[in-house]
Amino acid sequence: MNGDSHQHKRTWWKEALIYQIYPSSFYDSNGDGLGDIPGIISKLDYLKELGVDAIWLNPHYSSPQCDMGYDISDYRDIYPPYGTLDDCFKFIEECHKRDIKVLFDLVINHCSDEHKWFKESRSSLDNPKRNWFMWRKPKGFTDDGKPIPPNNWRAAFGGSVWEWDEGTQEYYLHLFAVGQPDFNWEEEEVRKALYEEAITFWLERGVDGFRIDTCNIYSKNLDFPDAPVLDPSATYQRSDTLWTNGPRLMEFLKEMNKETFSKYDAVAIGEWPNTPDITKVLEVVSAEAKVVDMVFQFDHVCMDFGKVYRFWPREWKLSEFKGYIDQYQKVVDKTDGWQTTYLENHDQARSVSRYCSDAPEYRVNSGKLLCIFLMSMTGSTFVYQGQEIGTINLPMSIGREEYLDCETTGFWKDMDDYYPNDEEAHEKGRRGAQLNARDHGRFPVQWDSSRNGGFTTAEKPWMIANPAYTEINVAAQIDDPNSVLSFYKKMIKFRKEKKDLMIYGSFRLLDLENDQTMIYIKEHGDSQAVIVLNFTKEQVAFKLPAELKGEAKLAISNYKNSSLETLEAYEGRVYLVNA
Structure with a gap:
């Protein structure tokens, strides 16, 4: 590593305030209850005034939506309720007119089971694309003839990571939902097709970079060992540490960078869980290494997750949070590496509710305190939609049926299956979901105090609006000098004015x-x-x-x-x- 914390090469993406948009929940322009790309375009001036330099757009591609667009059926087309390809091209153009860069979400560990490649792969054992996905024979069969999965791994959204295919009598791997089969990155033909289909196509059309979904799980441990048994009541066990940082990962990522990002001078931001060793992170984000430019680490946003199930929460202390932040900041101190700073995204609940207090008497100052923290970290700053107005979690009174995310519903199913009569386990799960379910990052943005927070003219949006919209909304804050929104504008401006200290300082x-x-x-x-x-x-x-x-x-x-x-x-x- 070379250089020091004061001598980082200065680039736009290091100094950018990057704002993340979840398209289904940002703004509905046509009254169908779902956000869309024209709706985003209509709010670009609001984002420019906030101080946004780049937008990270969550998946907007063609998809059956089993995991809100992270199951892609066509990388070169748009999910019709969000708009058309022309709408997408116009979005890129309108952002660039305002000097706002555009980052798309790159989801190439897996695709949808509706993608033409997977349909071909599952059509027969000898199809040319059979090896494009991870197919395995059963470990054996039960006495009554049922197949046994190759190992005991629990998928991220519950159940086994293996799904039986009756037609070809084999299992395919899906680390996430059943409808998200994992690509076989061991096949060079697969990698080249993904680079062309999912990356180069969009870079040619003006996209400035990507947030790379699950990018440290492309390389698998091909022997697929069983996971340790953490919950004896469960058939399948938590296994995410066995998915990550596989033997050929660096080789794959360096190849991808060389073939795509570096040719277009595009920024590459990796999602990077299960890597607490900072030296391992430095190997990835070093400018010299040419792997990715920066990564999202997870320790500080997983502090309150249970060790077995996310929704069996645990207590945490501020010293633990501080320790993680201190480690992250070492990634940029006297190195040629770079780092991200974030507290919220589409996979996390609201930071005011988790790190501070969403009680009425404290929530405004809590939102401002977390803003000071974010804007004073060395590295690139990410703000998630609604964070700038101090959005809080859904209240405990919201029923289980309003939680729509497949991770949350998968957890409820596990509770029903494994703990059918254990009220304590279910109550703990309800509290945990109210604290940190992904759903809290996905309800509609609160634009004003009218019905459904002004997100849609439809009677009912795709997901419940947070009842707090009557008090917490953009319209109520935009002209209030003491609001969380005004404070964000002030801090974003301050960060840019004092960038030597705030962005690049040790x-x-x-x-x-x-x-x-x-x-x-x-x-x-x-x-x-x-x-x-x-x-x-x-x-x-x-x-x-x-x-x-x-x-x-x-x-x-x-x-x-x-x-x-x-x-x-x-x-x-x-x-x-x-x-």
Whole structure:
């Protein structure tokens, strides 16, 4: 590795505020209850005013929608309710007119079982595309003649990762939903077809880069060993650590970069779970390595997940969160690597509800505190739709039937199958779903206080609107100088004005073990910033760090009056020294 934290090569994607859009839930332009691409285009000026430099658009391709578009049946066409190919090209054009870059979601670990390639593959044992997917014979048969899957892996959305195909009498691998068969990346022909079909096609049409879905699971351990038994009540066991970082992964990713991204100077952002070792992450995001430009790590957004099931939540401490952030920041300190900063996306619940408090008296300052945190991290910043207005989770009163995500419904099925009479397990699951189900990132954006938050003129949107839309919405905040939205605009502007410190500065965490406050120093040359965050509803004692290079001046606060000796509930501040 070369360089240091002050000498990173400066590029647009390092300095960009990247805003993520989930198309089904952003804005419905035609009153059918589902968001669409023309609806997104109609809100581009709002995003430009917010300070957005790039948009990451979740999958909008042709799809049966078994996993909200992450099951793609045609990489070169659009899901009809979202619009047409021409609408998509217009979206790219309108973004570029406003100097907003466009990032698409690249989903090539798997496709839909409706994709023509998979239909060919499953048609016969000797079809030329048979080896394009992962087919295996059964481990054996039960006494009554039923096939036994090759191993005990539990799929991400419940059940086995293996689905029996009656026609050819073999199983195919699907690490996610049954309708998402995994490609066989061992086949060079498959890789080349994906590069052409899913990547080059869109780069030729002006896309500026990709967020790469599940990109550290392309290479599989081909012996498919059984997973350790964590839940003796369950037939299939959690196995995600056995899917990731396989033997040929780096080879595949370097090849993909060489054949696609580097030819177009496109940014590549990888999804990178199950890799707590920072040295392993550095091997991937080093500029010299030419693998990907940055990755999303997961530790800090999985802290409250249960070890067996996501929805059996566990308690976490601020010191744990701080430890993860400290590690992530080491990826960019005195290296040629780069990092992402995020708290929300389509796979996560709302950060105000998870990391701070969504109680009415605290939620505004909680949203602002988390904004200060996001905008003061070294690396590229990602904001998810609705985060900029302090959107909160659905309330506990929302019934189980309103949770539509296949991961949530898969969990409920497991509970019904494995714990049919265990009310404690079910109650724990209900609490966990209310805390961190993916559904909380997927309900419609709250544009105003009219019916369904102004998202659609339809009587009923595709997914329930959050009842909080009457109070938390864009229209109520856009002209309010004290709103979360106005604070985001202010912090985004501040981050860009002070980019040497905020975007490229070195990071030094103070007092790791403190479970109430998070305090860190950012440095660039003689300039310093001190960021002070109180993650509790208590008033706590505070004093500025001793190791400052001059007088600290208060630059940002989410309170009108700040005391030098105490921090109020969920108070956040930025002090500047020589800056």
